[in-house]
Amino acid sequence: MPELPEVECLVNALRPLLEGAQITKIKFYRNDLREPLPIKEFAKYLEGQTLLTLDRRGKYMLWETKNDVALFHLGMSGRFNLEQKSQPLKTHTHVVFSVKSQDQKNYYLHYVDPRRFGRMGFHLGHDVSRHKFIEKLGLEPLESSQKVGKYLFESSRRCRQPIKTFLMNSHRLVGVGNIYASEALFRAKISPFRDSSSLDNSDFLRLSREIKTTLQAAIKAGGTTLRDYVHPEGQQGQFQISLKVYGREGKPCVECQKLVTSARQGGRSTFYCQQCQN
DNA sequence: ACACGATCCTGACTGC
DNA sequence: TGCAGTCAGGATCGTG
Numbered sequence: 001m002p003e004l005p006e007v008e009c010l011v012n013a014l015r016p017l018l019e020g021a022q023i024t025k026i027k028f029y030r031n032d033l034r035e036p037l038p039i040k041e042f043a044k045y046l047e048g049q050t051l052l053t054l055d056r057r058g059k060y061m062l063w064e065t066k067n068d069v070a071l072f073h074l075g076m077s078g079r080f081n082l083e084q085k086s087q088p089l090k091t092h093t094h095v096v097f098s099v100k101s102q103d104q105k106n107y108y109l110h111y112v113d114p115r116r117f118g119r120m121g122f123h124l125g126h127d128v129s130r131h132k133f134i135e136k137l138g139l140e141p142l143e144s145s146q147k148v149g150k151y152l153f154e155s156s157r158r159c160r161q162p163i164k165t166f167l168m169n170s171h172r173l174v175g176v177g178n179i180y181a182s183e184a185l186f187r188a189k190i191s192p193f194r195d196s197s198s199l200d201n202s203d204f205l206r207l208s209r210e211i212k213t214t215l216q217a218a219i220k221a222g223g224t225t226l227r228d229y230v231h232p233e234g235q236q237g238q239f240q241i242s243l244k245v246y247g248r249e250g251k252p253c254v255e256c257q258k259l260v261t262s263a264r265q266g267g268r269s270t271f272y273c274q275q276c277q278n
Numbered sequence: 279a280c281a282c283g284a285t286c287c288t289g290a291c292t293g294c
Numbered sequence: 295t296g297c298a299g300t301c302a303g304g305a306t307c308g309t310g
Contacts, residue, residue, distance in 0.1 A: 003303050034286065034306090059304080076304055077288080092288080115287045117304060161281065170305070177303050227290080229303065246303095267283070269301080 002074050004141065004175025005218035006229055006237065007059050010080060013231050014109075015054045017082070017101055018063070022050050024106075025098035033094065033116045034075070041122035046070055058137045058174030062128060069128040075117025082232035083108040095120070109232070138172040141211045148173065148212075149205035156196040156204070163199060164192035165266045167211075176211060179224055179246045182271045184211040186245045191277040192263075192270045217242065245271040 002010070026042045049065040056062065063070040072078075081090075086108055089096070095111040111118075123131040139148050155172055167173060167181045176184070185192050187210040190203060199207070218224060223237030226247065230236055240247075244254050249262040253273040262271050 006303065034304095073304085075287095076302065113287095114289065115302085115304095117286070119305095159280085165281085168304090179303055224303070227302070266281090268304095 002059065002078075002223070002229055003177035003180050004056075004059060005180070005215050005239065006223040007056050007061055007074065007175075008219050009223045009231060009237065010074075011054050011056045011061050013233070014061075014080065014082075017107065018051050018054055018099065018109075020050065020052075020102040021107075022100045023047055023097060024100050027096045027098075028094065029089070029096075030094050033113060033118050033120070035119060037095070037120055038070075038122040042070070042120075045122065045124070057128070057134055058140070058170060059177075060133060064126070064128075068125065069123040069131070071119075071121040071123065071128070071131060071133050072111075073119045073133065075113060075115060075119065077115040077228065078111065078113035078118035079228070079230065080232050081110040081112060081234075083110060092116075136171050137174050138170060139174070141173055141175055141208070141215055145205060145208040145212050149201070149208035152208065153199070153201050153204040156199065159196045161196050162192060162265060163190060163194045163196050163207075164270055166196040167207075168266075168268075173211075175215065178268050179226075179243070180211070180214055180218065182246045183244060184214045186272060186277060187214060189277055192265060192272050194278075245273060247271065 023046055026047055028037055028039050031037055045068050051063050053064045059073055061072045090112055092114040093110050093112045097109040099107045099109060121133050128134055139151055141148060159166060164181050164185060167176050188207040190207060218239040221239035223229060224239040225236035226240060245260050248260045249271060250259055253260055253276060256275045258273060258275040260271055261274055262269055
């Protein structure tokens with residue numbers, strides 16, 4: 001569910017509370033999501049530790065302690081809910097982190113994930129770039145657009161994939177999922193069906209800039225709430241009102257008034273304007 | 279090596 | 295009302 005902006009907003013929302021806080025207890029209500037949960041590692045290395053920094057890499061949230069790093073990916077439907085007191089669990093609550101903040105208040109962070117596509121991991125030591133979740137990840141789209149554009153151009157030369165599928169591959173570029181891929185391609189006026197190798201250097205530079213500005217605007221708006229994404233304390237994101245094509249099939253294009261079209265690519269919905277995007 | 283579809287899972291919504 | 299079918303902010307795996 002969450003793409004880069006939603007994870008960035010989650011990290012930003014939790015950071016003031018969790019940085020400097022102690023993890024007092026971790027309770028698991030099942031032993032697996034997509035894969036086994038790191039129950040033993042969390043019990044041995046995370047419980048009792050102080051969280052020093054919260055960070056993000058791609059769509060992963062990272063919790064760093066003195067010696068180690070915990071990793072979290074929310075999949076399609078995962079979320080963290082912050083509760084002030086212990087209370088009955090909502091359905092699909094799989095893990096509860098009990099936390100004591102720096103001002104000695106107790107909080108409960110509930111990991112809820114109906115579809116269970118999320119994942120959690122643990123890395124001994126600080127070099128989390130070597131963790132199996134992270135090691136194959138590509139560039140961060142908020143880095144320099146010059147650098148990202150150049151890299152995407154070069155890695156697309158012998159690639160016969162449509163550009164939208166190409167963008168969503170996290171081994172090249174992280175954080176761009178189904179919503180923001182459609183949005184950035186619209187803003188760059190590039191058809192999602194274009195063969196990646198048919199785009200030139202300047203197309204990739206323009207596209208990289210549009211990806212970055214779209215993601216930044218979404219972060220500023222608190223993310224996109226379509227179905228169930230909310231901040232840890234329940235507020236919705238606001239970027240859905242700024243979406244130009246995603247979810248707007250049959251509505252007029254904001255640029256040319258021609259109706260927005262949808263199609264399927266790689267099993268996912270794509271939204272685009274046949275007139276504006278070439 | 280690459281490109282594609284199937285797959286993991288539950289819930290919400292559609293149409294018959 | 296019920297039931298089948300489809301779709302959903304992701305990413306990995308197996309196959310051709």
